[in-house]
C-alpha cells in the first residue's frame with residue numbers, strides 16, 4: 001500500500017520551486033510522467049484517428065477549400081482597383097458587378113464550408129475523447145496491483161479529467177484555428193510572391209525572426225505547461241486523498257495542516273500558470289514588433305514603387321490587406337500553440353499511462369482447471385520454491401515450499417510486516433513470485449485464464465468494500481449471472497438476510513445513499529455472501545483487525561464457517577477464535593515460516609504460537 005508518508009514524499013518531490021531550472025530529461029521517477037517509448041504520443045494519436053481517416057480527409061479538404069475562398073478577397077479588391085474602376089470610368093460596369101458577385105460568393109462559400117468543417121471536426125473530436133477515456137479506464141483496470149500501489153488514484157483522476165479536458169479544448173476550440181493560421185500563411189505567402197515577388201521576398205524574410213520567436217516560445221511554454229499540468233495533478237491528488245481519508249482527517253484534526261499543504265500546492269499551480277501566461281505575453285510583444293517593422297518597411301517601399309509607376313495601386317492595397325491577414329493571427333498563433341502545448345503535455349502523460357504493461361499478464365495459452373471432486377469445491381494449493389520481493393525493496397519472502405491439501409483451513413499468524421498479506425497476494429495472483437511457482441490443483445496460476453483464476457481463488461479483503469448499487473448488486477458481484485433467489489439464498493446461509501430485509505428497501509437498498517447504516521460487521525457479512533455466491537475452490541480471508549461487538553463477532557464467525565465449508569482456505573488471522581477453527585496454523589516471522597502445525601500441537605509446544613495463544617487468552621480473561 002502507498003502509505004501516507006510515501007505520498008507526502010511524492011508530494012514533496014513535486015513541490016520543487018517552479019522557478020528552479022527544469023531538468024533537461026524528464027525524471028523517470030517523477031511518477032506523474034511515466035516513462036514511455038519516444039513515439040508513444042504519435043502512435044496514440046494515430047491509433048485514435050485511424051478509425052476516422054475518411055472524416056479526417058473530408059475535414060482537411062473542407063478546410064483547404066474554405067481557406068482558398070477566404071483568401072480570394074484581397075485579390076478581388078486588387079482587380080477591382082486596377083481593372084474594374086478604370087472600366088467604370090469608361091461606362092462599363094460588368095467587371096465591378098463580377099467582382100462584387102465573386103466577393104459575395106467567396107464569403108458565402110467560406111461560411112458554408114466552415115460550418116461543414118466544424119460539424120465534421122466535432123464528430124471526430126467527440127469520438128476521439130470517448131475512445132480515449134474508455135481506453136484509459138480499461139487500461140488502468142487491467143494494470144496490476146503494483147502499478148496502482150505506486151500510481152495513486154488521484155493521479156489517474158487527473159489523467160482522466162484535467163488532461164482529457166486540455167485535449168478536448170484543443171480539439172474543439174484550438175485545432176481549427178491553428179490549422180487555419182498555418183494554411184493561411186502558406187496561401188498568403190504564395191499569393192504575395194505571385195502579386196509582387198520583391199515585396200513577397202521581404203515578407204518571407206520576416207518569417208525568420210518570427211520563426212525564432214515561435215520556437216523559443218514553444219520550448220519555454222512546453223516546460224511551463226508540463227509544470228502546470230504536474231501542479232494541477234498534485235492539487236487533484238491532494239484533494240482526493242484528503243476526501244478519501246476524511247475520517248482520519250477529522251479524527252486526528254488534520255484540517256489545518258491539510259489546509260496549509262493544499263494552499264502550497266494550489267499556489268504552485270498558480271505560479272506555474274503565471275509562468276505560462278508570462279511566456280505568452282513575451283511572445284505576443286515580440287511577434288507584434290517584428291510584424292509592425294515588416295509592415296512599415298513593405299508599405300514604405302511599396303508606396304515608392306507605386307509612385308514611381310513600378311507597381312499598381314491595387315496590388316499594393318491587396319498586399320497590405322494580405323499582410324494584415326498574415327500578421328494578425330500570428331499573435332493568436334501563440335494562444336493556439338499554448339493550447340496545443342497543453343494538450344501535447346497531457347497526451348504525453350496519457351501515452352505514458354497507456355504504455356504501462358501489466359506485470360501480472362494473462363497467459364497466451366491458458367490451461368483449464370480440472371474439475372473438482374463431486375460436492376467438494378476445495379482445491380489443492382502448492383507453493384513450489386516460491387520467493388518474492390516487491391519491486392521497490394529487497395526480498396520479503398525467501399524461498400519456501402508449502403502444500404495445502406484440498407479443503408484445509410490454514411490460519412496464518414505473525415507480527416505486523418511478517419509477510420502474511422504478501423503470501424496471500426501471491427496466492428490470489430495479485431503479484432507473480434520472483435522465483436518458483438504457485439499451483440492450483442497442479443496448474444501454475446500464471447497459466448490460468450483470468451476467468452478460471454477468479455473462479456478458483458477469491459480474496460475477501462479487510463475493508464469489505466461495497467460498490468455503489470444495491471445490496472443485491474453487491475452480493476451478485478460474486479457471480480453476475482446469479483438469480484435473486486440465489487443471492488438471497490447466499491445471504492440467508494451467511495446469516496445476513498435478516499439485517500438486509502430490515503433495511504429501508506431490503507435487498508434493493510442503495511449502499512452508497514444509505515451506506516452509513518451498514519455497519520462494519522454487516523459489510524463483512526455482505527462480503528462473505530458475495531464470496532459464497534462466487535463459490536471458489538480457494539478462499540483467502542484477510543480478517544479485519546477492528547473488533548466487533550459480541551453479537552457482531554458471533555455473526556461474522558458463523559458466516560466465516562459457512563463460507564469455508566469444503567473449501568481450501570487461507571485466513572490471515574487476528575483473532576484466537578478464528579485460529580481455533582483452523583485445521584492448521586502457520587506462524588510467520590520476517591518472511592519465513594517458523595512454525596507449522598495444528599493449533600493443538602502448536603499450543604502444546606513452547607514456540608511463538610504457544611506464547612501468542614497464552615497472551616490472547618490472558619487478554620480475554
Ligand SMILES: Nc1ncnc2c1ncn2[C@@H]1O[C@H](COP(=O)(O)OP(=O)(O)OP(=O)(O)O)[C@@H](O)[C@H]1O
Nearest residue numbers: 001149390392393396415416417418419420421422
Ligand atoms: N506494496 C509494497 N511495496 C513494497 N513493500 C511492501 C509492499 N507491501 C508490503 N511490503 C513490505 O513487505 C513486508 C511484508 O508485508 P506484509 O504486508 O506482507 O506483512 P503482514 O504480515 O501482512 O503485515 P500486517 O499484519 O501488518 O498486514 C513488509 O516489510 C512490508 O513493508
